[in-house]
Amino acid sequence: MPADADIRRLPDAIPLLRRPDPRFRLVAAFVASITPALLTRPEAAAAACTAALAAAFAARLSLGQALRRLAVLNMFTAFLWLTVPLSLPGEPLWAWGPLSFSRTGAELALTVTLKCNAVLLLFLSLTAGMEPSVIAQALERLRCPVSLVFLLLFTSRYVHTVAEEYGRLAEAARLRGFAPGANLHTYRTVGCLLGMVLVRSYDRALRVHEAMRLRGFDGRFRSTVRFAASTGDVLFLAAMFAAATFLMLFDRFPELIRV
Amino acid sequence: MHISEGVLDPAVLSVGAVLAAAGTVLGLRRLDPERLIVVALLAAVFFVGSLVHVPVGAGASAHLVLNGLPGMLLGWAAFPCILTALFLQAVLFQFGGFAVLGINTFNMAFPAVLAGLAFRRLPQGSSGVRRAGAFCCGALSVAGAALLTALSLTFTHEGFALSARILFAAHLPIMLAEGLVTAAVFAFLIRVRPELAAGI
Numbered sequence: 001m002p003a004d005a006d007i008r009r010l011p012d013a014i015p016l017l018r019r020p021d022p023r024f025r026l027v028a029a030f031v032a033s034i035t036p037a038l039l040t041r042p043e044a045a046a047a048a049c050t051a052a053l054a055a056a057f058a059a060r061l062s063l064g065q066a067l068r069r070l071a072v073l074n075m076f077t078a079f080l081w082l083t084v085p086l087s088l089p090g091e092p093l094w095a096w097g098p099l100s101f102s103r104t105g106a107e108l109a110l111t112v113t114l115k116c117n118a119v120l121l122l123f124l125s126l127t128a129g130m131e132p133s134v135i136a137q138a139l140e141r142l143r144c145p146v147s148l149v150f151l152l153l154f155t156s157r158y159v160h161t162v163a164e165e166y167g168r169l170a171e172a173a174r175l176r177g178f179a180p181g182a183n184l185h186t187y188r189t190v191g192c193l194l195g196m197v198l199v200r201s202y203d204r205a206l207r208v209h210e211a212m213r214l215r216g217f218d219g220r221f222r223s224t225v226r227f228a229a230s231t232g233d234v235l236f237l238a239a240m241f242a243a244a245t246f247l248m249l250f251d252r253f254p255e256l257i258r259v
Numbered sequence: 260m261h262i263s264e265g266v267l268d269p270a271v272l273s274v275g276a277v278l279a280a281a282g283t284v285l286g287l288r289r290l291d292p293e294r295l296i297v298v299a300l301l302a303a304v305f306f307v308g309s310l311v312h313v314p315v316g317a318g319a320s321a322h323l324v325l326n327g328l329p330g331m332l333l334g335w336a337a338f339p340c341i342l343t344a345l346f347l348q349a350v351l352f353q354f355g356g357f358a359v360l361g362i363n364t365f366n367m368a369f370p371a372v373l374a375g376l377a378f379r380r381l382p383q384g385s386s387g388v389r390r391a392g393a394f395c396c397g398a399l400s401v402a403g404a405a406l407l408t409a410l411s412l413t414f415t416h417e418g419f420a421l422s423a424r425i426l427f428a429a430h431l432p433i434m435l436a437e438g439l440v441t442a443a444v445f446a447f448l449i450r451v452r453p454e455l456a457a458g459i
Contacts, residue, residue, distance in 0.1 A: 081421075
């Protein structure tokens with residue numbers, strides 16, 4: 001095997017949904033975020049969910065990560081299940097004393113649950129493997145304002161540094177006997193930890209800015225990443241739009257599309 | 260605090276997106292381009308801060324929202340700051356997505372900006388008043404954000420009215436904790452970097 005052969009470049013190694021150009025994937029992710037929001041019926045939402053599962057397979061999502069994200073999301077949807085059917089009036093599915101679990105409420109909760117999960121999986125699949133820096137460069141190519149792209153790049157660059165710094169300070173506090181509780185001491189300590197991280201980040205920002213100026217930074221951002229679109233990318237996006245249109249039609253005119 | 264994708268009505272989403280865009284444009288216009296990198300670092304701090312868990316009583320603990328800090332330190336530039344942090348949260352943790360980014364940004368940034376502007380009106384000298392002001396800035400930013408989130412839910416569908424009310428009530432102990440943490444951050448900044456406490 002030649003020295004520069006990269007196992008990831010072998011055609012079978014890259015999952016299907018990770019192959020399109022990042023710009024196309026971002027637009028697709030945007031479409032995938034908007035479309036479920038427009039759906040109103042549980043059947044259409046369920047169809048969106050099925051599409052999302054298919055996308056998750058096509059992107060070969062890591063099961064552990066997907067489950068963790070879904071768990072966090074569904075804590076909110078569980079909360080909705082507990083409140084919406086009990087408060088929305090309607091024909092009761094079952095009743096227990098003064099509490100009545102309405103059918104309309106359950107339908108609403110179901111639709112929202114399906115929509116939320118569909119969007120999460122679609123979003124995860126379409127942005128899988130894209131580093132924030134790649135996303136920022138793709139956004140810049142998609143005519144996003146340069147200052148926002150700049151913010152995104154630098155924030156994503158420093159998030160890990162700041163997180164590490166906070167982690168170190170928090171550990172130092174723990175080693176000195178700090179045990180969080182619902183008291184003034186805890187809030188004051190957390191405030192000081194955050195303040196310290198803020199001060200260090202501010203100083204770092206000034207240093208980085210000066211270093212950039214000394215290296216000729218004039219405020220304009222120039223990207224060196226080359227993006228190349230192919231017919232496959234265009235077809236991919238067209239398929240996304242077609243699927244989205246189909247879902248919306250299915251939602252609005254269920255009689256037209258009899259399965 | 261921020262709402263997931265798929266819950267809100269498209270009308271609410273669009274209004275939120277437009278308002279967030281307006282706030283961001285205003286924030287970027289008022290910002291000295293030299294200070295963009297400071298805003299980026301503050302966005303990183305805001306991002307990390309929102310991952311911090313703090314006990315709020317009765318055995319429960321909650322993530323800090325901390326939107327009062329960008330409001331206090333950045334004013335209108337809190338909009339691009341919070342937008343960036345939320346975008347990163349969407350991409351890295353899938354908290355929310357692209358459709359809901361606008362309304363979430365507006366819900367968190369607008370109260371922060373208002374509270375921050377009010378805070379800047381306070382007299383420079385007396386530190387006790389300013390510390391109380393910082394507490395109010397932190398608490399009211401979270402209160403405003405919780406209120407706007409509850410309203411977004413209610414405007415989407417009247418079925419969410421109870422959920423919205425419970426959500427808001429659940430944030431009351433968090434408001435207290437946030438006010439105290441923000442006041443503590445301010446007190447720290449006044450001692451260590453007074454020029455930072457005066458605002459970027």
